[in-house]
Amino acid sequence: MKYIKYQTKDNKVFVGILEDETIYRLNYESIIDAIKDEEDIKKYYLNNFKDCLDDVKVLTPVDPSKIVCVGLNYNDHANELSMNIPSEPLLFLKPSTSVIAHEENIIYPKDTKKLDFEAELGLVVLSEINNKNNEDVFDIAYTIINDVTARDLQEKDGQWTRSKSFDTFCPIGPVVATGINPSNLRICSKVNNEIKQDSNTGYMIFSPKELIHYISSIMTLKEGDLIATGTPPGIDHLEHGDKIEIIVEKIGILRNIVK
Ligand code: MG
Numbered sequence: 001m002k003y004i005k006y007q008t009k010d011n012k013v014f015v016g017i018l019e020d021e022t023i024y025r026l027n028y029e030s031i032i033d034a035i036k037d038e039e040d041i042k043k044y045y046l047n048n049f050k051d052c053l054d055d056v057k058v059l060t061p062v063d064p065s066k067i068v069c070v071g072l073n074y075n076d077h078a079n080e081l082s083m084n085i086p087s088e089p090l091l092f093l094k095p096s097t098s099v100i101a102h103e104e105n106i107i108y109p110k111d112t113k114k115l116d117f118e119a120e121l122g123l124v125v126l127s128e129i130n131n132k133n134n135e136d137v138f139d140i141a142y143t144i145i146n147d148v149t150a151r152d153l154q155e156k157d158g159q160w161t162r163s164k165s166f167d168t169f170c171p172i173g174p175v176v177a178t179g180i181n182p183s184n185l186r187i188c189s190k191v192n193n194e195i196k197q198d199s200n201t202g203y204m205i206f207s208p209k210e211l212i213h214y215i216s217s218i219m220t221l222k223e224g225d226l227i228a229t230g231t232p233p234g235i236d237h238l239e240h241g242d243k244i245e246i247i248v249e250k251i252g253i254l255r256n257i258v259k
Contacts, residue, residue, distance in 0.1 A: 073230025080233040102174035112150035118231035119189040130220040199232030
């Protein structure tokens with residue numbers, strides 16, 4: 001199921017289930033609380049009040065305390081860069097202040113001359129995970145993340161904090177999806193309707209499960225935290241006014257404009 005958080009024209013905020021263009025309102029304040037009651041919700045949501053997607057403003061689906069990102073996690077991307085396959089995941093963080101919603105603007109900072117997009121499958125942590133509960137089944141759902149990057153600053157600084165952390169550098173959403181298999185999803189990006197990246201999550205070097213095991217052995221993952229699982233080949237630059245869309249099969253389209 002696809003969960004969406006949104007604001008109506010009279011400025012009220014709701015969580016709902018999205019099916020095509022129809023949103024079925026739910027009586028929950030957070031998507032994660034709703035997902036925890038999914039079995040009950042399935043029984044009644046079709047009778048609920050309906051909104052139309054075209055009439056609402058989509059909000060960020062979760063409020064992460066951190067976004068843990070993985071560098072170089074696609075076989076085909078490593079081949080493109082002639083880089084060796086890493087033996088363990090390369091991690092970095094984006095701050096929660098970089099998060100924006102579907103249809104909000106990515107601000108092109110004055111400090112960079114090379115602004116790139118990166119299409120990524122996002123994992124949404126539904127309940128706390130740490131190395132003390134070393135289980136094999138994790139409570140996660142899925143979203144889309146654009147890991148926006150100031151490529152010239154990444155190269156110049158040698159480490160990635162500045163290049164990955166500007167305000168608006170982490171578009172997420174538009175929905176959180178449950179009940180999908182993350183190991184076989186088409187993942188694409190388009191700039192002004194031209195396809196740039198077109199791959200499949202099956203080419204990941206470290207699977208979502210392996211990433212969660214690895215990351216939670218280092219830091220506690222809190223409810224609502226996000227993991228950006230890396231990007232496939234074909235990353236490219238963005239210019240002022242560009243429309244960037246990240247498409248992940250069974251989740252949707254995350255669309256933003258560069259200002
Ligand atoms: Mg990335």
